[in-house]
Amino acid sequence: MYTLIGNPKNRAFRVLWMLEELEADYEVIPAAVRSEELLAVNPTGKSPVLKVGDDAIIDSAAIIQFLADRHGRFTFPAGTIERAKQDSLTFFAADDLDGILWHAAKHSFVLPEELRSSEVRRACEHDLARSVAALEQRLGDGEYAMGDTFTVPDILIGHCASWAINAKFDWPEGKLTDYVKRLWARPAYQRAHEIRKAS
Numbered sequence: 001m002y003t004l005i006g007n008p009k010n011r012a013f014r015v016l017w018m019l020e021e022l023e024a025d026y027e028v029i030p031a032a033v034r035s036e037e038l039l040a041v042n043p044t045g046k047s048p049v050l051k052v053g054d055d056a057i058i059d060s061a062a063i064i065q066f067l068a069d070r071h072g073r074f075t076f077p078a079g080t081i082e083r084a085k086q087d088s089l090t091f092f093a094a095d096d097l098d099g100i101l102w103h104a105a106k107h108s109f110v111l112p113e114e115l116r117s118s119e120v121r122r123a124c125e126h127d128l129a130r131s132v133a134a135l136e137q138r139l140g141d142g143e144y145a146m147g148d149t150f151t152v153p154d155i156l157i158g159h160c161a162s163w164a165i166n167a168k169f170d171w172p173e174g175k176l177t178d179y180v181k182r183l184w185a186r187p188a189y190q191r192a193h194e195i196r197k198a199s
């Protein structure tokens with residue numbers, strides 16, 4: 001039994017999606033960011049955290065990769081070239097999609113008002129357009145980022161795509177949108193989405 005701590009409306013959604021893909025046994029504690037529940041297991045109070053017995057794993061990408069490894073699904077084995085390429089896409093999603101969206105979000109509603117800069121949004125739009133163009137090039141002709149196999153980075157990219165669109169960043173029609181729509185059509189995504197809506 002896993003315990004997911006974090007609100008499914010934030011990055012905890014990624015973990016929820018993976019748990020649904022795995023049809024794992026889990027419970028969700030929808031703790032607010034910087035709440036006592038989160039501060040007890042993560043010094044920054046950030047969401048999400050996964051409890052596995054007495055251990056707490058911090059960071060959405062680390063958690064979903066751990067779950068993939070542990071269940072032997074949605075990942076290539078460590079030490080293979082495919083895994084290196086998969087991890088490269090995972091870090092790309094974390095740095096070049098999530099990092100930019102998070103930077104924009106911080107200057108829109110996260111930071112104290114006196115620390116926000118209105119210029120940041122334009123810079124983030126510039127950077128995200130570059131990342132999106134790169135992602136389009138990196139996607140091959142398969143169904144998913146790693147070809148015909150659904151893997152960890154698909155979850156990160158699928159989540160970042162909905163984040164970008166909700167935050168009104170440009171997201172091109174065509175190959176990239178078709179790919180993202182395939183991710184969102186997965187039954188596990190749909191189940192996680194219903195849980196998020198109800199939370």
Ligand SMILES: N[C@@H](CCC(=O)N[C@@H](CS)C(=O)NCC(=O)O)C(=O)O
Nearest residue numbers: 010011033045046047048059060061
């Ligand atoms: N790299 C971390 C980022 C975690 C993160 O920033 N989570 C946000 C919610 S989506 C948060 O807790 N923000 C509160 C804060 O920045 O204090 C991850 O992917 O888990």
